[in-house]
Amino acid sequence: MTLATIVDIASWLLMSAGGLFVLIGGIGALRMPDLYTRMHAASVTDSIAPILIITGIVLQAGFTLASIKLIAILLFLLLTGPTATNALASAALLAGNRTEQATPYTSKDD
Amino acid sequence: MTAVFSIFLLTLLIITAIAIVRISNLFAAVMLSGIFSLLLAANFFVLDAADVALTEAAVGAGISTVLFLSALAMTAEHERSVSTNRGIALIVVITTTIAIIYATFDKPAFGDPAAPIHQHVAPWYLDTTRYAIEIPNVVTAVLGTFRGYDTLGEVFVVFTAGIGVMFLLSARSGSKRQRLPQASEGLRHYLVPRVVGRMLIPFILLFALYVQFHGEYSPGGGFQAGAIFAAAIILYALLEGEDRALVALPRSWLTTMMVGGALLYGGVGVVCMLLGGNFLDYSVLSSNPVAGQQLGILLIEAGVGITVTGVLLNIYHAFAARDKF
Numbered sequence: 001m002t003l004a005t006i007v008d009i010a011s012w013l014l015m016s017a018g019g020l021f022v023l024i025g026g027i028g029a030l031r032m033p034d035l036y037t038r039m040h041a042a043s044v045t046d047s048i049a050p051i052l053i054i055t056g057i058v059l060q061a062g063f064t065l066a067s068i069k070l071i072a073i074l075l076f077l078l079l080t081g082p083t084a085t086n087a088l089a090s091a092a093l094l095a096g097n098r099t100e101q102a103t104p105y106t107s108k109d110d
Numbered sequence: 111m112t113a114v115f116s117i118f119l120l121t122l123l124i125i126t127a128i129a130i131v132r133i134s135n136l137f138a139a140v141m142l143s144g145i146f147s148l149l150l151a152a153n154f155f156v157l158d159a160a161d162v163a164l165t166e167a168a169v170g171a172g173i174s175t176v177l178f179l180s181a182l183a184m185t186a187e188h189e190r191s192v193s194t195n196r197g198i199a200l201i202v203v204i205t206t207t208i209a210i211i212y213a214t215f216d217k218p219a220f221g222d223p224a225a226p227i228h229q230h231v232a233p234w235y236l237d238t239t240r241y242a243i244e245i246p247n248v249v250t251a252v253l254g255t256f257r258g259y260d261t262l263g264e265v266f267v268v269f270t271a272g273i274g275v276m277f278l279l280s281a282r283s284g285s286k287r288q289r290l291p292q293a294s295e296g297l298r299h300y301l302v303p304r305v306v307g308r309m310l311i312p313f314i315l316l317f318a319l320y321v322q323f324h325g326e327y328s329p330g331g332g333f334q335a336g337a338i339f340a341a342a343i344i345l346y347a348l349l350e351g352e353d354r355a356l357v358a359l360p361r362s363w364l365t366t367m368m369v370g371g372a373l374l375y376g377g378v379g380v381v382c383m384l385l386g387g388n389f390l391d392y393s394v395l396s397s398n399p400v401a402g403q404q405l406g407i408l409l410i411e412a413g414v415g416i417t418v419t420g421v422l423l424n425i426y427h428a429f430a431a432r433d434k435f
């Protein structure tokens with residue numbers, strides 16, 4: 001097995017794992033009971049998922065200018081994503097959105 | 111593969127458009143319109159229209175969302191329900207849709223090289239740019255030189271729109287307004303967004319300069335750079351409060367920028383005439399016609415960027431300074 005194949009497999013694994021985390025984040029954002037837990041689920045898509053996906057693409061690009069640009073994009077996403085989540089959470093808290101003391105198995109509707 | 115991706119994006123666009131129409135919460139509608147613009151930008155990028163994609167992302171998804179939100183801050187959060195007879199509207203929409211779909215049967219197939227649009231002047235632009243202007247981005251050459259009149263018109267449209275919005279919104283700016291102290295504080299008490307935002311603003315400004323002055327070599331130019339510049343200043347205004355942003359870039363400067371950019375563009379044209387050429391024929395600006403063309407494009411793009419920044423920031427401040435009804 002050549003080095004190129006190993007790099008290909010590694011990048012494939014990283015990108016698939018990243019895609020899986022995006023999917024998990026999406027399911028969580030739909031299924032979680034209230035705003036804060038939903039944000040907690042959705043924040044997976046802008047923390048771990050870009051790390052995995054962009055690392056996978058960097059492996060594909062190799063030591064090129066494209067890789068440097070991708071890493072810059074990754075840094076930008078890692079700075080702004082959690083900041084946006086933080087701003088959203090504090091705005092929700094300020095607007096009076098409190099978590100309801102509900103068990104995970106009882107939704108607000110029933 | 112590209113076709114599959116395009117169809118996927120277009121389907122998402124339609125879903126988003128229907129959601130925008132159906133939702134009654136206006137904040138959600140604004141957010142959805144931002145998503146719509148971002149999807150559209152991705153679609154443009156798939157179609158290799160990187161310049162348009164950049165504009166759509168910067169203006170549609172970025173600035174418009176902020177402007178809509180600041181407009182919404184003055185009105186209610188929910189759409190007022192209207193109970194008019196929708197039968198006529200439905201008939202009109204269905205008829206128009208059928209007519210448009212029927213009209214598309216006459217259009218050339220997607221990507222057909224024999225389509226009139228690819229045969230008319232496009233080959234001449236592609237060919238002439240190579241030896242007469244010598245810049246890699248043909249879009250910038252078309253925008254700046256070949257269709258310089260159109261772009262001048264666009265700049266004046268932006269300028270006129272800015273004047274119109276300012277007339278409508280700042281009619282009372284002369285009167286003494288009682289503003290609540292916390293209204294101008296922005297997000298100063300939120301530590302994390304403030305620290306990260308302050309850290310990012312210099313990079314956003316740097317990127318705007320790159321988009322502005324690298325527009326001849328890569329996607330970008332005055333319109334996109336102006337929007338990114340304005341976005342950086344609006345971010346500053348959101349984080350630090352209106353007043354500090356106005357200290358950094360006072361209103362009088364913004365108005366000067368609005369006028370100055372448009373004048374710079376028109377002035378380049380007049381200088382061309384004074385030097386013995388046609389209006390906006392930059393070849394006479396330098397002893398070497400190619401260098402003259404490049405200098406002209408650089409100057410008019412700077413004019414475009416300055417006007418767009420001034421107009422967008424002026425509109426934003428006009429919205430933000432307005433009291434709640």
